[in-house]
Amino acid sequence: MTWRRSSTALLAAVPVAVLAVFFVYPVVGMVGRGFVVDGRFAPDDVLAVLARPRTLRVLWFTVWSAGLATLVCVLAGVPLAWALHRLSFPGRRLLRGLVLVPFVLPTVVVGVAFGQLLAPAGWLGFLHLQGTAVAIVLALAFFNVSVVVRTVGSFWEDLDVRREEAAAALGATPWQVLRTVTLPTLLPGVVGAATVVFLFCSTSFGVVLTMGGLRYANVETEIYLLTTQELDLRGAAALSVLQLLVLTALLALAHLTGRAVPVDRVRARPRRPRRGDLLALGWSALVVAALLLPMLALVVRSLATAGGGWTLEHYRALGHVSAALPASALTGLSNSAQIALVATALSMLLGVAVAGLVTRPGGGRWRSVLDGAFMLPLGVSAVTLGFGFLVTLDHPPLDLRASPWLVPIAQAMVALPLVVRTVAPVLRAVDDRQRQAAASLGAGPLRVLLTVDLAVAWRPLLAAAGFAFAVSLGEFGATSFVVRETTPTLPVLIYRLISRPDAGDVGTALAASVVLAVATALVMLCVERVRP
């Protein structure tokens, strides 16, 4: 018994230690520099920053743009999740893969793609959205719809369809079934997804910078500007603390509303679409079209010459090592894949352990705290984390600044909350008696996790792994701070290429983005294939 308890503690200790070393320590190190002025602890100065009128404006924009984008994501994503996870029609697996692509596209690239679309001469120029806040919200939604589709979709897939059938047979119209049965059961999934999306949107940095044309600033871009341009660490620290406070409040809120209803997980056979599905299907088709449009613009641009003709030149350039770059785009893709594999393995090992801990019945309040703690990386500026790595992990025994492990670790920290969020609801639904049965047969906590929980959850786990892999593949923010010149990732190379004042390099960057998108879609397709 003692042994069992201590091995549970061990299970908890590893992820907590990793979080402490690779997240809390760097962030505290960075934020601490803002609080300490000339060796003196000066919190008043930091508070003064919060009283600046600009800070309030920035905060307000952050909240409403992220809130609106989250709403758009939920409205667009939930019907799509249903169509892609509950209906069976040809091409549905392909679509599931495609829908995830925007999530991993580098923000700069999406900026250019949206620019193409929304520019007055672009396909959607007549909407006059270029440079507006609406464009920012749309771009944020474009990035994050897949989070809703995947999270809600895998949740939905496992809901027992017979409960809805029973309601329908009792006379509930499809709308009433949706409102009274489906949505309440789905709520934890939707709330979970919306929380993540809101966090992503409110900490989004590239999108707001590229789409907003500097007319709009959110907390994240403000931290970026204050840190990298003005070296105003006090201001950056103030905003980072604000971010953490908002995040904590949000998590507490999500915890209250998203309390899981016990659910029987019976995998439903996806059914063929019926006439009654037309409305939802039409809406889903519209959402898919909206997601594909920028991607299409990207492909078109990657194939276009400056003179208006067509060329494969940009794709041919992918194999070349140009002077501007430490490696060719193809090498970058291979680096990205290898680093993402390690990051995926790390985030899965940690994430499953955390999910196992937070879903284990009993244990009380500290579990919610643990659950929340592992969401923190989502809500903290990549700039703060990246600089934090540089200023804290620079002396033994943690002299990791030049270590090749720092990149996958940074990526794993970003992917970890997603893994926990995907896996935890599934484990929560595992009948605890099965765990007790296993324990009574002599299985330790780890064994129980492996033989009982994972046996039920391996499909969502695989989905989580695919998701984590895709996130790592596309991660740019934190990566750009710690990446090594010898093994640059593809998003880093794309960013370098696109920033160069040469049309050919931009073309190559877009071609590389298309390759990254295709690679991601392929990975997701493989995951879909493995899932039965």
Add this chain to the structure above:
Amino acid sequence: MRRILLLLVPLAALSGCAFSGGGEDAPKTVTLVTHDSWAMDKGVIAAFEKKTGYRVRTVASGDAGALVNKLVLTKSDPIGDAVYGIDNTFASRAVDAGVLADHTASLPTSAEAFRPSGEAAQQLTPIDYGDVCMNVDNAWYTAHHQTPPATLDDLTKPAYKDQLVVPGPPTSSPGLAFLLTTIAAKGDAWPTYWKALLANGLKVDSGWTEAYETDFTAGGGKGDRPIVLSYASSIPDTIAKGGTTPTTSALLDTCFRQVEYAGVLKGAEHPKIAAELVDFMLTNAFQKQLPSQMYVYPAVTTTALPTEWARWAKVATKPYAIPAEEIAQERTTWLRQWRDLATQ
């Protein structure tokens, strides 16, 4: 389920090869911290490596501003030996924060004009320069039977409404250069000038790429704005394939000169080699690659330029300038003022 675990193990092992393969932590490596736009012919670098026996590792660290701030934040334990890419708008910050060791290369006479003033003169060696100017799409103006603007004041005229796009001062180094241009040109009245620009439909993008590649009519994105803030050296790029003349030109009365420096970092592991690297950047082999690699003009102005540069990429005769000390002192104030004026 156990299969998944079994899968993960070889995957992790497999990925290890990307990690162990680097070997960059081996001794005899000199680390050069640069901005993201760093590019240099591999052969040129190889020549230096052969001569010294040290491998050159570069660490790209964001734009010029982020680069300097990173150095300031890590000065107790520097992330490299030498730095390239600190420009005249950030030089004072680096010098004042004490991130640099004393070292300057012996400058050829033709580069003397770029030598920084004050304390910086002991620490920073000018390597190259570039002129940030308005570029206009002459082809567009011809097609629309209009005359392109020529001066800063022209840009606020109704004839040029909704025609100008610039990268933002807080997020891009040419953007900051333009802000300094207006401050140098208009003095304390610069906010009034910017208000007039904004009222005349100025579009502010986050970076050069968005401005030039998306919004500029002569850029890859076929945008709708025929005036863009870019470099004087952007002009030769608009010579069409098979053509002989560029379709754009730079307004040489609107330029701000950016000078980029190199230096040795204080606390460097290999200060001697770092100094050699800085010196090497002034050799002809390095200097003559600058235009094609990084789109900048060699500080050693006697260096031969590519033909189309010599012909089309003219530099300003009287660029705007502001002393580095004043920039260092006022930058934050100016940027904050600008942000309050231009952003929401």
Add this chain to the structure above:
Amino acid sequence: MTLQVVDLSVRFGDTLAVDDVDLEVADGQVLAVLGPSGCGKSTLLRAVAGLEQPATGTVSWDGADLARVPVHRRGFALMFQDGQLFAGQSVARNVGYPLRIRHRPRAETARTVTELLELVGLPGYGDRLPTTLSGGERQRVALARALAVRPRLLLLDEPLSSLDVGLRERLAGDLREILRAAGTTALYVTHDHEEAFTVADTMAVMRAGRLVQAGTLADVWRHPADADTARFLGYATVLDAGAAALLGVPGTVALRRSALRLEDDGDLTGVVVSTRSTPEQQRLVVDLDEVGRLEAVAARDRAVAVGERVRLRLDTSRVAVVTGP
């Protein structure tokens, strides 16, 4: 007020889950659809409910084709094996659900819920949560919910099979009473013939998607359509015409375990192969002369030894004549 199913087939890919089935349930009657698992009986029920699209055939009510009537407009109610109660809602809210979605006045809903909970034997359970109930209680709540709107047809999909034997027997009896009291027409799918006999008025036997037999309980009981049906109905042995003739009965016959009884003045003879004692009687296996090994019973107080030669009598009320092959 009749449910009619004509030529109904349901196809899943290449397999016919329901193959050309015809059925009729008259007003106030309970029809049990009996069959082994996987025989298509649940699919048949789902097709009647409108949850599966028929490949061919029609489901109609009082002569009106229901093909274009969606599930929620059929006026049926469906109850699953595991109840499918709404876990977040109290018992009363579960039972009142069909009334709420029809916007019935609150007072009426509350009254109906109370009545129904009494009917199913759970008075005062209204405020409980489904998770606090036992399996049998949950099924009673599910039944009350299904009855709340007085459905013209109640569809029950193995409603008792997740319960243990004693409870199942008791609930089956209760179910019968409740359905009678409410005058409900019902289609009752089960794999348990005793349950079917307890609850239903008429019976349909399904196997491999096809309807093998339909009729009153007595009909099916006395005349199973074929040997497999007889075995499924609990008959221990089926004898072909030749063997049956030796026992003095015509045609193919199915014997219950207790059809042969050890009686000292019986007209059949055989040798005891094995004996086993149960609380009520002794179970024997007897090697009947010329016929072979058959099961038989003996009174508890009659001493029987293995190898003993005994006389037996055939109880014809425990023999069914199999009509088909």
